[in-house]
Amino acid sequence: MDIQVSELYFTFRGGSEVLRGISFEIRAGSRIALLGQNGAGKTTLVKHLNGLLKPTRGDVRIGDWNTREHSIAQFARRVGFVFQNPDDQLFKTSVAAEVAFGPTNLKLDAAEISRRVGRALEVCALQEVRDAHPYDLASWQRRWVAIASVVAMQTPIVILDEPTTGQDAFGLARLAELLDEWKRAGVTVIAVTHDIDFAAEQFPELMVMAQGQVLARGDAEILNEPALTERAALDAPQLMQLARALGWQRAPVTVDAFCAELAAKK
């Protein structure tokens, strides 16, 4: 399912214009990280992708649906959205029930719901706490409950808002596994993130935003352009900075690529 954003402008009711003329297309199965400093409009932009916000001008289409013409609940079939704060959604008395909430809203039959819940709990490493109360879990685990509750909806598009917040190395590795899983399933993933290393390492495509506009889109190489990172107020990924400091021509962004480059230099 393709995403098409054309000439999108958005102004909040208070009067500040947050998105200023954004157009792009995201093909089904793409994996894109959205980068930019606070206030660049990243979260506002992704909230347009499931109809939480409606454009002031312009159009957003998810497949054949224009976001103006369908309710947010209808879009839940097409777009899964993991919010920054898991506590904004957890309300059931067990992890499994919480994860089942989305599929239940999609009116699936009981067997299908329990199959999906089991799978989501497995992918998110939550089987051992499936009967625990979500509020008895640590905050990083609650994030996983929120992620699992979206995994279980099996939408063709998934949006992650700051997925790396509060995750340790183990959590990041699990997140990478989940991204692989989605890749195999052909799911489109769009992640809003401040973690530029994670973005460069895990996402084949990056989109850089500043002041309500998209400045650039491409693979991690675009971050090797100081003019761009400066304008977007971003730091280049650490490995890229290291490569630059070493005076290398190429700037690898994964540890493997960096080591390979290093070995080749020797």
Next chain:
Amino acid sequence: MNQSFFLDRASGWHALHPLTKLAVALAIAVTVFCVRWNYISVALFVFIILPIAVWAKIWREVLRTTFTVILPLAISLVLVQGFFYPGATDVIWQIGPFSLKREGLEFAFVTATRLMVIAGAGLLVVYATHPADLARALVQAGAPYSLAYIIVTAIQLLPEMQARADGILNAQQARGLETTGSLRVRIAAFVPLIAPLVYGALENVQERALALDARAFRAARPKTSWRELRDSQAQRVARVLLIIFSILVVLVSLQAALWQNSPLVLR
């Protein structure tokens, strides 16, 4: 997003001492309840509250909020009291078995406009006073620190809860929760929307308690304040006069209620 009601505008009303503003609001509130003339509320709103709101450059917000709060109340008051006011006899309009009666409408009008004035007077204070200034003023006036804290927290908490409620609504709708439509759909949506708000509020209480203790909130010594309040002799005099005025209004109306022939009874 601004996490309190305070609208930071440069105006003479803003610059007044918080207690002066509170005294004005008190005088307005007392007057509206004590003067037994059906149009006192409208008069106070038009001739006192609106001019102050214009002076303070907050009239748009005061009007918008007052009416969004009062209008639904006013409509239900008119319907319920207009048709079912006990003991009313003066029928204005008959519709089937129901009859709209003058006494009920009058009662609805007086009640709704009174609430409008109370809301307007309250908004004049909270829109034009930084919460910290209000707390400081209350403490200086001798109120216990914890009471000042409770009042200020209550004022600040409302916009915060509103923002959280919006976030929760977004999150549940994104998981396919229908929130509009038939009554049954709306009732079914209640728990998923309220439970996270309540859980969050409870967690918030614990975090607040820890943060307060970490800053020695319960230390039994005088506290310093970052913000300084400006007061003047004229304002002190004005406050005393406003309080004397409020007390007089109460006394006169009590006397009127007892003897039924005071000049303040115009009906």
